[in-house]
Amino acid sequence: MQEATLEQAQKLGLSETEFNEIKKVLGRTPNFTETAMYSVMWSEHCSYKNSIKWLKTLPKDGSKVLAKAGEENAGLIDIGNGWACSFKIESHNHPSAIEPFQGAATGVGGIHRDIFTMGARPIATLNSLRFGNIQEDKNKHLLKGVVKGISHYGNCFGVPTVGGEVYFEDCYGTNPLVNAMSVGVMRTGKTISATSYGAGNPVFIVGSDTGKDGIGGASFASADINEDSAKDLPAVQVGDPFQEKKLLEACMEIVETDAIIGMQDMGAAGITCSTSEMSAKGEHGMIIHLDKVPTRQKDMKPWEMLLSESQERMLIVVKKGSEQIITDIFDKWDIHCVQIGEVTTEQVLKFYMHDELVACVPAESMVLGGGAPVYEREYTLPAYFAERDAFSIDSVEVPTDLKSIAMQLITLPNIASKKWVYEQYDSMVGTANSTTNAPADSSVIWVKETEKGIACTVDCNGRYVHADPFVGGMIAVCEAARNIVCSGAKPSAITNCLNFGNPYNPEVYYQFVYALKGMSAACLKLDTPVTGGNVSFYNQSPDGPVYPTPTIGMVGIIENIENRMTMDFKNVGDKIYLIGKSRNDIDSSEYLHKIKGVALSPAPYFNLEEEYDVLQAILKLNEENLILSAHDISEGGLFTCLLESGMNRNLGFELTLPNEIRSDAFLFGEAQGRIIVSVVPDLVPDFEEALGFTPYTYLGDVTAKDILIQNENWGSIEDWKQKYDTALETLMQNSNPQ
């Protein structure tokens, strides 16, 4: 085995210190194949070397948690009656920047595999997308490609895309964010672990053939995007949703057998990652014969096979003697299932090519939590905070043309309906998505074998996090919790997708550290542990980093789905109330940022205790059947919230402006911790009594169709809805030839 040189190691993305560390681990200089393996396993993407120190500070314990963060492919929580819910969010930002269709498609495929490898059947998927200015053709191209990729993969795979978010901000121009979340359910105790043990047990590779696609994808995801990135095209994988659908069904049959020791999907770093992680977890080793791996191309080199990120593949360790059970299942589904090696007692991975040993490494030394490096990074207070702090609301004149500003606001791409996007996704397959005909702030999925509903949502306002990482981190969690609670569910746990710039930039790292601290504080208060997720650094272009975007995926449980809450006004004459308090605050709002053009201002008003109180109040009101709708105030402020509440049934609303608060802050401000509810007139006394000390304000009544602000008629809800519904579509149809 020829020794690798330092130059080769550096080209593969390893530092000199890391290369020396490998030499120390092995007691010799690694060969090229081994160096390549370490380079992907110790890349940011697989090792979390620059984030793990802080990730460990996130709260991960909870009475309902069955699989904690880092223990399995995805988190698992107990939802009662013998059922468990597995869920996780992951990024596919860098591939999507280069090849939006395949990048997004394989992102969806990858996250579903994490769920069904554990033995859970995916029942819902969500996504969180960020692009640059949508007026630019390049960004339209990216949006079209990403949405088509998600649509192509998800629709064929047959799991409904039930929710998500799309934001447009200049900072995401070069580096869009594509985060996908999958939610699955299974019987408790049926979990398949990502482990390997029992000397002599056979190791199988199943699924697609191994090709040269995606080689070094993990290393690729660990570097800034620059002009040369387009040359990295082979680092983007190609997805085959039909193959994955068959894999899913085969895995669901395997769950019912007793033939399996462990299973792991092959994502980043392919065979290298799955063999090392499973072996390290089970404290065993493996002998693998690479020449037995079915390949797509001829004459693939060992390192190419070890690093390939070809999609729709799994590594499984079978109980010796049960091989036939497993191969019969894969035969039924016409999926390749080939034995490539066996488990050994010695905790070392040995890879052979035609009986020649090509790599020999201790599994433990490669993996996160084992020998992979852990770094502490420096961080400093971002310089832009000074500009942020200089902002004063008094510098913005209170506008007199409130109606035209409202119209401008609700047709902004960040606020307007995302219908153009979500109608391309099959949101109903599985016949369990209750939000199709009964819209709510989060998607409520019926667990059909039970009466339960699982509410799920993805949320993050990157502008808030940029303005104040600590507060923004708390807001992201609380916004998600508000959405869960407004749909009638109790928040259970979260998964997070931490999208940040280059961690070697101390200001970026400050954002990372403080966003995590904020997230921790909120998760502790709400009792929603973090069950896993992923970190995506290097979301950075020559213009600078993206907004720090720690996307929160939250799930909540409704014991009886019939008790879910919806967001829409129900009857003319119902009383509209604001729970929480209006504030004289327009900080970091869409109104201030997009219409008034103020780039930097503090995060909007937020108070964790008040937020908690409001959430508890909504849960109580719903339990006691005192409200008919609940919708939280988020981007676009109170006016947008009321409009969205009226649209589903074409009902209008009336509203009186208070004297003590600026009208623009009242209508368009984005102060947190506020929810709009509607109440049947007869129940008003009970409703007000139930609220106790929680602040509330009566705003006005639900009207037949008109929007009446301060007795001025702003037109019918249908007209507003038409503009809200078609704004994004109109933008997408207008291309500007350059």
Added chain:
Amino acid sequence: MAFLNQYYLSMKFGVVVFPGSNCDRDMEFALRHELEQEVIMLWHKDKDISAFGKEDCIVLPGGFSYGDYLRCGALARFSPMMESVIAHANRGGKVLGVCNGFQILCEAGLLPGALLLNDTQKFVCKNVFIQSENDASPITKDIKNQVLQIPVAHGEGRYYADAQTLQQLEDNDQVIFRYCNRAGVIGQENPNGSTNAIAGICNAGRNVFGMMPHPERACSPTLENVDGRKLFASLIHN
């Protein structure tokens, strides 16, 4: 199930499972649990449908049969189970194809015409309204002129046939459903640009039915839309 006549309560359904079917379990759930019918799942590699007589109905559910990387349904028609389904149809047995199932029936020649890429060039999933203007077929007999809200979810659902075929379909009342708006105005809303706003057709023998909208997605009170039950009930009754 008030609208199901007690005397003709049951029909035996066979739901074909292709490897890429993804609405097979939804169809099974709707028929078995929501409509309380007998359902047998039929694997694409098998051939035996001797359990099914002329009065029984074989359903080809939605999905992506064999991946549909070629033309939707182009490969599925060659599967062993489809040979049996074709024979069942030719014997006068009932066959219902929904979405991908409709595409397969057209590819197999059991229904005329073809389903082309939507005029928007995009996949579309949403609630739409459909209506039958005649009661000539079992599946429409009890629901003539009723506006039903049924979801669609397809990328290739634009019905196309040559002028002569279309004329025959129209003359023989073989168009079983057309897209309409909430008020029932035909052609006002057409999610894919289908010719004559056609959402579903049947064969001349009125025993083979194909439709793009998914009635199985509109059978559950929990999901707050049960319009699909009316369509199945009509099929079961007649």
